[in-house]
Amino acid sequence: MSHQIKRRTFLKNSAAVGAGLMIIKSGILKAGQSPNEKLNIAVIGVAGRGGANLNNVKSENIVALCDVNANNLAGAAKNFPRAKTYEDWRKCLEQKDIDAVVCSTIDHTHAFVNIWAMNRGKHVYCEKPLANSVEEAHMVRRTYLKNKKKIATQMGTQIHASDNYRRMVELIRNGAIGTPSEARVWCSRMPEGGSYLPEVKPVPDHINWDLWVGPTPFHPYNPGYIGGCLKWNRFWDFGSGQIGDMGSHMIDMAYWGLDLKLPATCKAEGTEINPDTCPKWLTAEWDHPANDWRPAIKLYWYDGGKKPGMPSEAFNREKLFKGVLFKGDKGWLLADYSLRILMPKQRGSDMTHYKSPKPEELIPPSLGHHKEWIVACKTGKPTTCNFDYSGALVENNMLALVAYRVGKKLEYDAKNLRVKNCPEADKYIRKTYRKGWVLNG
C-alpha cells in the first residue's frame, strides 16, 4: 500500500511538471510502457454502463477487468489483452499495480467496492447510486473523508459535467429567483413493482450468480434480473428504485444549485408497501438546514408519474418528463438536462436582485466527467461529484425510502446515523448481508 501511495505521489508530481515531461522525444516511451504518465485502472463491471465507462477511461492503462459474466469479460478483454481478468472484485482489488477503480456493478455492491477500494488507497469512479442503504452511503462518504487527501472520487452522474447545469447553478447563486426556499424534483419513470422473480434453472455457465448476488440476501437466478439497472433496481435487495436511479441525476441539480448537504427531516409516501419491490410511485419531502448564504430549504421528489404543480400553464407538464423547479422569493427556475426557464414573480421581481455574472465568474466547463476524475487522480485537483458531495446526495435519497417504509416523518441525526424519533427506522437504515461479506473490508 505504501508503495502505491508513493507511486501516486510521484504521478501527482510528474503531472505538475507535465510540461517538462513533454521534452522527452516522442517514440522513446511507447504506449503502455510509460506507466508514470498513466493511471493503472481496474474496471469492475465491464458491460452496460461499465462498457461506456471503460471507453471513457481507455486512454489510461487498463490493467484489470472484472465481471461476474464471463461473456462480458471476454468481450472487454479482446480490446485490452494486457489486462488481467477477474470474476470476483475482491480478488481483483488484490492486484498490486492498481491505482484506480471504475465500478459499474449492480447497485447493491457499489458501496462494497467503493469502500474496499478506498480502504486500499485506490481512486474510485463509481456509477450512481453509490450505495443501497442510508448506512452504506454514510460509510462511503466517511471512508472517503478519511482518505480524501490521497484519493480522488467521482460518482457517475455524468450529466453534472454539462454546461447547462453550470448555467442553472449560476442563475440560482446569482439571485435570479431571489432567496431560494424550495426545489421540487421529478422523474416520470414508472417502476414496475411486482415480486422477486421465480427461479430459472440452470444458471448459464458464463454467469457466476453467487457473485452477482454478492453481499445481499440470496434470490435464485432468473435472467430477468440481468441486463441494465432497470432490470434489477426496483428490487429492494438489488437497488433503490427510481430515487436511486434517476434521483441521483435529478436531485443532483437541486444539490448543486442550493448547496445541500444532509437533511434534518424526511417524510415520504408511495404505493402500498411491497416487501419485494420499491414503490411504483414515491413522493418525498426533506427539510435541509440553512447555510451561510441561504435559509432552510424544502426539497421534494416525485416519481412514478407524480409531478409538482407548475407556476405557469405554459410549462407543459405532459412534456416535462423530468425536471427541477426551484422557487425563491422572486420567482421560479425550471430546469432539466438541456433547459432553463426563469419565471420572475409577477410583481416585485424587477431583476435588480439578479447579479449577472462576469465572464470570469462563470463556473468553468468540465474537462468531461471521467477526464475530470482522471486529472484529479494525477494532480489532486478537485472533482465535482466526489463521495462527500454525492455520498450526502445518495444518503438523502436513501433516507426517503426509510421514511416511506416507516410511514412517519423522520427527524434525522445524520452525524450519528440514526432517526431521533423513530427507533423502528433503524432496520431500514442498514441492510443485513450474507455471511462472509463485510461492508468495510
Next chain:
Amino acid sequence: MMEKNITQRRQFLKSTAAVGMGLVILPSGTLSGANAPSNKLNVALIGVGGRGRAHQGPISSENVVALCDVDENNLAKAAKKFPKARHYVDWRKCLDQKDLDAVICCTTDHTHAFVANWSMNRGLHIFCEKPMGNCVEEARVVRATYLKNKHKLATQCGTQRHANPNFNRVRELILDGAVGTLTDVYAWGNRQIPRPGYLPAQGEPPKNLHYDLWIGPSPWHPYNPGYIGGCLKWNMYWDFGSGQIGDMGSHTMDLAWNGMDTTLPTTAQATGDPFNPDVTPVKMEAHFDMPANDWRGAIRLGWYQGGAMPRSPKPYVDLNKIGHGVMFKGTKGYVIADFGSRLVLPFGDDADLTYYKRRSEDEVIPDMGHFQKEWVDACKGDLKTSCDFKYSCDLIETMLLGLVAYRVGKKLRYDGDRGRVTNSAEGNDLLSRKYRPGWTLNG
C-alpha cells in the same frame, strides 16, 4: 374664440396643478387643492354603454358635463350617475358644447378616428378606446392631428393593460439584454369569432336607437340587432372594425411594441383564411420587417391570430396555453410573456447572461399607476401619457397594414413616411376606405 377660451381655461388648470402643493397650506375645507371644482376637467363621455361604463367610475372625480350615445337607453342610465351633464345622440353636436376640456370616446370602432380628429381639432384632450382607426389612413390622420397638437393636448388610447407593471418588466428584460441581441418579435391571440357575412336586415331599429348615427360614416348596412352590444358583435365586419387586429391585437401588440421602440414597418406580408368581402379573417398571420433603431438592428415582427401560432422554442413551453402572448427572440434566448407574467428562456449552453446588464433600483421603470388617471393628470400637467396617439397609431397602422397585405396576397413594400405601398397599386387603394356623404374624417 372658443378655442382661445378653452386654451386659457386649460392653462389655468395646468397652473393650479403645478402649484398644487402650495394650495395645500390653506386651511382645509377652503379649497381642496387638486380637487377644487375649478381644477377639474370638463369631460364629455361619448359612448356610455359597454366599455364606456368602465370609465365612468374613475372619471367621476372630474366634471362630466356631456353624455353622448346613439342609444338613448344608455344615455338614461349614465344620466343617473351624472345628472348635471347635457345629453347628445350625435357626437358632432356634443363636441360643439362650449365648456368642454376633454373627451372619452367609447364608440364603435369605425367612428374612433372621426371622434379623435374632431376632438383634437377643437382643442380637446382625448382618451379613446382602441383601436385608433379602421384603416391605415385613419391611423395616419389621427397621428398627424395629434402631432400638430401635442404641445397642448394629452391623448391616450384605451389599452389599459399597459398599466400592468409586467409591461415595464418585459421592456426592461429586452433593453437589458436578457435575450441577447433582439432579432424577432412575435405576438398572438387565440380569440376566434367566425361570422359568415353581414347580417340580413331584421326588423326596425328600436326607438331608443339612432341606427343611422350608429352607422355614422361607414357604408350603410341594414339594421340587425346582432350588430349591437359590445365590440365582439361588430368588430369582425370590415366596415365596422378590424377583427382581432383591432380588438385583442391592440392589447397584445402593445405588450410587444413596448419592448421594441419601433417606427413603422418597411414590409408587410400576410396569409390566412380565404378572403371574405364582408368579414375580416379569423385565422391569419402577418409578418413585418421593422427598421433598426438606436439600440438594435432591424427586426422581424409577426402577428398570429385565430389559430395561427409561432413555434415554441422548446416542447416544454406550450405557447397555446398562453391565449394572448408575445415572444421576443434574440441571439441568446427568448422572453415569453402574457399581460401579467413573463418567462426568460436562455437558449443554449453559451446563454450565460454575462451580456445581461443589470439595472439599478433607481433605473427601474416606475409603475404608471391607474391608466385613465395618467391621462387625466396629463391633461392638467405635462401632457405625457404612455399610450399617446403617436405610439398607438404607429402600432395600429402596422397591424392594419397587415390586413392590407392579407388582402393583396403578396409582400408589400411600405414607405411609412409617405404612407404609400411602393409595389402594389391595389395595396395603396386598400389603405383608406370610403365614407357616406356628409361625413368628414378630419373635420
